[in-house]
Structure formats: C-alpha cells, structure tokens
Amino acid sequence: xxxxxxxxxxxxxxxxxxxxxxxxxxxxxxxxxxxxxxxxxxxxxxxxxxxxxxxxxxxxxxxxxxxxxxxxxxxxxxxxxxxxxxxxxxxxxxxxxxxxxxxxxxxxxxxxxxxxxxxxxxxxxxxxxxxxxxxxxxxxxxxxxxxxxxxxxxxxxxxxxxxxxxxxxxxxxxxxxxxxxxxxxxxxxxxxxxxxxxxxxxxxxxxxxxxxxxxxxxxxxxxxxxxxxxxxxxxxxxxxxxxxx
Numbered sequence: 001x002x003x004x005x006x007x008x009x010x011x012x013x014x015x016x017x018x019x020x021x022x023x024x025x026x027x028x029x030x031x032x033x034x035x036x037x038x039x040x041x042x043x044x045x046x047x048x049x050x051x052x053x054x055x056x057x058x059x060x061x062x063x064x065x066x067x068x069x070x071x072x073x074x075x076x077x078x079x080x081x082x083x084x085x086x087x088x089x090x091x092x093x094x095x096x097x098x099x100x101x102x103x104x105x106x107x108x109x110x111x112x113x114x115x116x117x118x119x120x121x122x123x124x125x126x127x128x129x130x131x132x133x134x135x136x137x138x139x140x141x142x143x144x145x146x147x148x149x150x151x152x153x154x155x156x157x158x159x160x161x162x163x164x165x166x167x168x169x170x171x172x173x174x175x176x177x178x179x180x181x182x183x184x185x186x187x188x189x190x191x192x193x194x195x196x197x198x199x200x201x202x203x204x205x206x207x208x209x210x211x212x213x214x215x216x217x218x219x220x221x222x223x224x225x226x227x228x229x230x231x232x233x234x235x236x237x238x239x240x241x242x243x244x245x
Contacts, residue, residue, distance in 0.1 A: 001013040001015070001016040002117065004113065007102070007113065009116065010116055010117050019081065020040065020081075020083045021040070022038040022039070022040055022081070023038060023039045023040075023041070023042055024036075024037070024038055025037045025038055025039050025047045025060065027047055027049075027057065027060035027061070027063075028059075028060045028061045029060065029061050029062075029063070030049070031049060031053075031055050031063040031065070032049060032051040032052060032053065032055070034051060035049045035050055035051025035052075035053075035055070036049070036050045036051065037049050037050075037060075038050065038082075040082070040083075040084055045058060045059060045060075046058055047060050048082050049063065050079040050080065050081065050082060051077075051079060052073055052077040052078070052079070053065050053066070053067045053068050053073050053077075053079070054066045054067045054073075054075075054079050054082060054092075054094055054107065056107070064107075066092075066103070066106070066107025067079075067094075067107065067110070074110060075094065075096060075098065075101045075110050075112075076096055076097060076098035076099075076155070076156050077096065077097065077156070078096045078097030078098075079094055079095075079096040080095050080096055080097070081094070081095045082094050082095075089106070090103075090104060090105055090106040091103070091104055092106065092107060093113070094110075098114075098154070098156060099112065099113070099114035099117060100112075100113040100114060100117065101113060114154075121139055121140035122137050122138070122139055122140075123137075123138045123139060123140055124137065124138040124165075125137055126138055126144065126185075126187065127186075127187040127230070127232040128232055129147070129149055129232070130231070130232045130233050131232070131233040132149055133149075133187065133232040133233055134146045134147055134148045134149065134187075135147040136157070136187055137154075143156060143157070144156070144157045145157065168183060168208075169181075169182075169183065171208075172192075172194045172202075172208060172211070175208070175210070175211055176194055176196070176200075176202050176211050176213070178196040178197070178198070178200060179196055179197045180194045180195065180196055180197075181195055181196060181197045181224050181225050181226070182194075182195050182225050182226060182227055182228060183195070183228065184227075184228035184229070184230050184238070185207075185208070185230065186230050186232075186235030187232055187235075188235075189207055190205060190206065190207050190235070191203070191204065191205055191230065191235035191236065192204040192207065192208040192211075193228045193230065193238050193240070194208075194211060195224075195225020195226075195228065195240055195242075196224075196225060197224050197225075198224070199223045199224065199225060199242055200213060200225075201213070201214045201225060201240055202214065203238075223242040223243050223244070224242060224243040225240055225241075225242055225243075226241045226242060226243055227240070227241045228240050228241075229241075
C-alpha cells in the first residue's frame with residue numbers, strides 16, 4: 001500500500017486504510033450495461049458508473065460521461081473505483097487498470113498520479129523512443145503500452161503479441177523448421193525476426209507468415225540467439241545477441 005500526501009511523491013504507507021464507502025445502485029438507465037453503478041453517500045441521489053468510462057448522474061436517467069474522447073477513454077478503461085473530495089465535489093480521483101487519475105474540475109480534465117508509482121511490471125521492451133517514434137513495452141497485466149515522446153503518460157494499445165511468447169516461439173519454430181530461441185517484431189508488427197538455438201536467423205516482412213533465412217548466421221553458427229533489438233525507425237535494421245557457449 002502506497003500513499004501520496006503532496007500529490008507529488010508516493011511512499012509506503014504504514015497500513016492499509018479502509019477505502020471510501022460506496023453504495024450499490026440500480027439506475028433507471030444504464031449507459032454501459034456491464035458497468036458498476038454506485039453512490040458515495042447512503043442518502044445521495046448522485047450516482048457514478050464505473051466501466052470503460054466514468055459516468056455521473058443526478059437521477060439515474062440522464063448521464064454525463066467524464067472520461068470520453070471520440071468514444072475512447074482518455075485515462076484508459078477498466079475503471080474500478082472513484083473518490084470525491086468531501087470539501088470540493090469537483091475534485092475526483094479514479095483508479096483503473098492503468099493507474100490513478102485526478103481531476104480538479106469535475107472531470108473536464110485529468111492528470112496522472114502515476115509518476116514514480118511502482119505498479120508497472122514490464123515483460124519486454126517492444127520499441128525504444130527514436131526519431132519521434134514512441135516507446136512501447138509489453139506489461140504483465142496491462143497489455144502493450146506506448147509512451148509518446150515528451151509525455152509521462154503510458155497509453156494502452158491493442159496487444160502486439162496476441163499469443164504468449166511460448167506459443168509464438170512454437171508457431172515460428174514450425175515455420176522455419178528449427179527450434180526458435182527468441183524473436184522480435186517491429187512496432188507495426190510487419191517485420192519479424194526469429195533466431196534459433198543453433199544461431200540461425202530469419203526475417204519476415206509479412207507479420208511472421210513467411211520467413212527468409214539471412215546469410216549473417218554463418219560466422220556465428222552454433223551459438224544460441226538470446227535476444228533481438230529492432231530499430232524503431234528502421235525495422236529492417238536489427239541487432240542479435242548470441243550466447244557465448
């Protein structure tokens with residue numbers, strides 16, 4: 001459990017306090033069928049909808065969407081809880097699958113409270129920032145995230161790897177007729193590199209549907225391919241790290 005007393009720095013909390021109370025509600029109209037609908041006071045007519053978007057209603061019939069932009073959520077989906085300041089009803093804090101977010105104007109604008117919050121278990125670096133291209137990472141529980149140049153906000157993307165690494169290695173092994181030890185792909189998913197346990201390297205330019213073996217492996221044949229790095233700006237340029245066994 002972490003706490004942030006100054007809205008700047010997170011630090012470990014001595015204990016886990018009780019969360020703000022919420023009260024389930026059944027509104028007359030649901031703007032999002034699968035969302036959770038709650039009130040933050042037992043006697044309040046004000047309702048909140050927690051789903052892909054954050055919704056607010058005074059009567060359970062007419063709803064205002066507080067996080068949408070062109071049908072998407074500006075803070076990401078999977079909203080799990082909302083807290084409203086007892087001293088200022090325009091001050092909101094929301095927790096979702098992407099972290100913690102704060103609004104000081106009733107949801108018109110949002111700011112991230114995620115800086116230095118240790119909640120981003122990274123599995124793989126997909127692309128590094130270069131030449132105006134964003135950084136991309138594959139996380140354990142948030143899927144693929146992108147960080148635009150000059151931004152401190154990671155945004156969700158459709159999963160670049162719809163299969164697990166093990167499943168993809170098995171799939172590529174069948175296509176190149178060798179045991180694949182590692183692979184990597186460009187940020188757009190079209191260029192894929194696969195390396196084998198005996199040091200051979202293949203390249204695909206159609207998203208991994210077909211592969212052509214490169215000639216670069218001859219000098220290092222017999223050494224397992226450990227890792228690839230694909231240039232985010234020029235995906236036809238890549239580095240391969242091989243074992244020293």
